[in-house]
Amino acid sequence: MAETFIEVLGISCSYAAEPVLEGVKLSVRKGDFLGIIGPNGSGKSTLIKAISRVLKPAQGTVYLDGREVYSMSPREAARLMAVVSQMTGINFDFTVEEIVLMGRHPHAKNLRKETREDLAKVGWALEVTKTSHLRKRLITELSGGELQRVVIARALAQDTSVLLLDEPTSHLDINHQVEILDLIKELNRNQNLTVIVVLHDLNLASQYCDLLILLNRGRIHAMGKPCEVVTQKNIRNVYRSPVIIKEHPVYGCPQVTLLSKRDGHLRDRGMKIHLVCGGGVAGLLMERLVFEGFEVSAGTLNIGDADWEKARVFNLELEEAAPFSPVTEKNLESTLKLMERADVVVVASIPYGHGNLKNLVAVKRAQERGKRVILVDGTPIRERDYTGGKASAICAELIEKGAVVVDSTVELLAKLQEIEPAVRKTRSRTI
Amino acid sequence: MVNKTLYLTAALIVLCLVFVAVNGIGAVKIEFKEIIAIIASKVPVLGKGITGGWKETHETILVQVRLPRTLLAVLVGACLSVAGAIYQGIFKNPLADPYIIGASSGAALGAALAIFLSLNLSFLGIGAVSMLAFLTSILAVFLVYNMARVGHRVPVLTLLLAGIALSSFLSAVVSLLTYLSGDKLGHIIFWMMGSLSSRSWSYVYSTLVSFLAGILIAFYYARDLNILLLGEDTAVHLGIETERVKKILLATASILTAASVASSGLIGFVGLIIPHTVRIAVGPDHRWLIPASALTGGTFLLLADTIARTVFAPTELPVGIVTAMFGGPFFIYLLKKRKTSY
Numbered sequence: 224m225a226e227t228f229i230e231v232l233g234i235s236c237s238y239a240a241e242p243v244l245e246g247v248k249l250s251v252r253k254g255d256f257l258g259i260i261g262p263n264g265s266g267k268s269t270l271i272k273a274i275s276r277v278l279k280p281a282q283g284t285v286y287l288d289g290r291e292v293y294s295m296s297p298r299e300a301a302r303l304m305a306v307v308s309q310m311t312g313i314n315f316d317f318t319v320e321e322i323v324l325m326g327r328h329p330h331a332k333n334l335r336k337e338t339r340e341d342l343a344k345v346g347w348a349l350e351v352t353k354t355s356h357l358r359k360r361l362i363t364e365l366s367g368g369e370l371q372r373v374v375i376a377r378a379l380a381q382d383t384s385v386l387l388l389d390e391p392t393s394h395l396d397i398n399h400q401v402e403i404l405d406l407i408k409e410l411n412r413n414q415n416l417t418v419i420v421v422l423h424d425l426n427l428a429s430q431y432c433d434l435l436i437l438l439n440r441g442r443i444h445a446m447g448k449p450c451e452v453v454t455q456k457n458i459r460n461v462y463r464s465p466v467i468i469k470e471h472p473v474y475g476c477p478q479v480t481l482l483s484k485r486d487g488h489l490r491d492r493g494m495k496i497h498l499v500c501g502g503g504v505a506g507l508l509m510e511r512l513v514f515e516g517f518e519v520s521a522g523t524l525n526i527g528d529a530d531w532e533k534a535r536v537f538n539l540e541l542e543e544a545a546p547f548s549p550v551t552e553k554n555l556e557s558t559l560k561l562m563e564r565a566d567v568v569v570v571a572s573i574p575y576g577h578g579n580l581k582n583l584v585a586v587k588r589a590q591e592r593g594k595r596v597i598l599v600d601g602t603p604i605r606e607r608d609y610t611g612g613k614a615s616a617i618c619a620e621l622i623e624k625g626a627v628v629v630d631s632t633v634e635l636l637a638k639l640q641e642i643e644p645a646v647r648k649t650r651s652r653t654i
Numbered sequence: 655m656v657n658k659t660l661y662l663t664a665a666l667i668v669l670c671l672v673f674v675a676v677n678g679i680g681a682v683k684i685e686f687k688e689i690i691a692i693i694a695s696k697v698p699v700l701g702k703g704i705t706g707g708w709k710e711t712h713e714t715i716l717v718q719v720r721l722p723r724t725l726l727a728v729l730v731g732a733c734l735s736v737a738g739a740i741y742q743g744i745f746k747n748p749l750a751d752p753y754i755i756g757a758s759s760g761a762a763l764g765a766a767l768a769i770f771l772s773l774n775l776s777f778l779g780i781g782a783v784s785m786l787a788f789l790t791s792i793l794a795v796f797l798v799y800n801m802a803r804v805g806h807r808v809p810v811l812t813l814l815l816a817g818i819a820l821s822s823f824l825s826a827v828v829s830l831l832t833y834l835s836g837d838k839l840g841h842i843i844f845w846m847m848g849s850l851s852s853r854s855w856s857y858v859y860s861t862l863v864s865f866l867a868g869i870l871i872a873f874y875y876a877r878d879l880n881i882l883l884l885g886e887d888t889a890v891h892l893g894i895e896t897e898r899v900k901k902i903l904l905a906t907a908s909i910l911t912a913a914s915v916a917s918s919g920l921i922g923f924v925g926l927i928i929p930h931t932v933r934i935a936v937g938p939d940h941r942w943l944i945p946a947s948a949l950t951g952g953t954f955l956l957l958a959d960t961i962a963r964t965v966f967a968p969t970e971l972p973v974g975i976v977t978a979m980f981g982g983p984f985f986i987y988l989l990k991k992r993k994t995s996y
Contacts, residue, residue: 275887275891276891277891297895298893299893300893301892301893304891305891306888306891308885308887308888308891313883313884314746314748316937317938318937325877325881325884325892326892328881328892329892331877333874333877334874
């Protein structure tokens, strides 16, 4: 199971001197479900074409089950891998059954009639794709969803161990998209079918694929599990589009929410904020700050804390402590360093116990070194002080020494906007 | 769509009946029974016992004049229809015809040249016009194929465009030759309208060779041709060596076309309308489409030629005019009747 089944070795392809793929390397194990994502023109389809022998790469090569695909005969290759290409119109009135039978071509001799095995495989393919009832219908009369299922049935009739799909769900309604991907996932699980699929929809890709490749201008930008690939940073860098990444409420995989470019979201504010948070109460605030374009760092946060998870999703610079453990002296030092690099330290309205009191101590030290501090005081400090008054005392001290108190996120943002010019000035002076 | 086996059987029976019937038509009427007896007597081994019972002149007219002509009509009709079916498959376009990539204009140039230069050669009973037409037809397609080549590939769209480009150029040369040909002008024009009149057995044999070779190759690659209809990338994914298969099929269709054109001039519409009509009846599967097109095309041209030689007898109409006159309106009727775009 763990051995490499498909190996793409540094392939480069180009259309008329324009490089489309440059040195792409990847290896896929048997039974993997690999998704290829990337913007238009990033080389997704070309990669599928190169693997499936349609476009021979100018450099590099592709191995399938230990053999170079370009040295196989076309029929041999077609017995190992089936491809569902992007939908193209068929003008000719073949019946569904005739189309699916064509999937048996790699197994047949030119003049031989269909064998019982051929018919059995076709019957099976029609059944799993739920197209048996369409058997005698003309391919030209099918709806988009039906046609796509028939094309997949044809690929399954080929009886291969690899299935490549190039955007199998574009042009389909959401219900059909899910149906098709569920089907592929099922085949992947039950038949141990190795699947490589190009998907346009990042959310579907992250939901269905075990592994993802993010292509950008013909190169692999990121590769790994969906949570490692679909990150704010990657998507922003590759798609040049403002997004928020959140967890899927049911499956936990990253989901992309698009923001309008026009509103200037995520424009770089050039202002760094260190956020003291924790206990899962500052998630929305963190999201908003990131969303508004501030460069946010956070900590110290306990590993496994909801705010910690969110900070991870946003890929924030982060100081972390062991789960359910108090903040250590070492954490404090590191957090202080993060604070020093920030322009403003924002303290969220979090509860304090003996475990995280050191975070407030860090804020105090940062303030002593001249850092601006803003306290968000949504809930009065008394009500969230579990340290017998120590936290309240430090807060009072902070306020005494000039920390600004705001009541809400909206007020905080207004305040940040207000001090932005001053921060800029301080920064240009220090630089 | 009708039952495929039924269609094929019916088409074969109709062809045989029509064949015998039209051989009786002409200035001299020959009885149905007589025709069957005479033909049967010519069959090797089996025909030995059959003698007499018919007029000597009837036998001469049948064997020397009518049979070669009617047989050639069937063969040419079959060749053009099979070639049309192949081209329509390769180009994934049901409106492609055998003349689409220059076979006709190439042949026209050869024929016009031979007539213009009054070449009087003949080889195995085949005249210079035919021979030159055959060669230039093949040459034109070969040129188009190489013009369209991009690296190792020959994209069908480029092939189509190269075909149109070369055809218009060659047509201009043919027009020039026709313009300069003086008293041979009628001859060239008549050739280009297509005719099956006064062709000897040599033409039947030479066309038969091309036909047999062509239909066998086409039938062997019928399944590949089906899959090519799904697009070339898909064909690669299904294990087809697309470039090789395309090359073989193009060569086959071109030889079929060249053989027809060489023996009978430019007969239009058969290669377009027959495969198209047959496809409506038996569906797009080439394993059925190719033999069914051959039978139907043979019958169609046989009937068209009978009309051409009888309606204004003793004056002959060029058969190309007849096929176009019947074919055009029928084609429009089919287009209107179909719900889908083709």
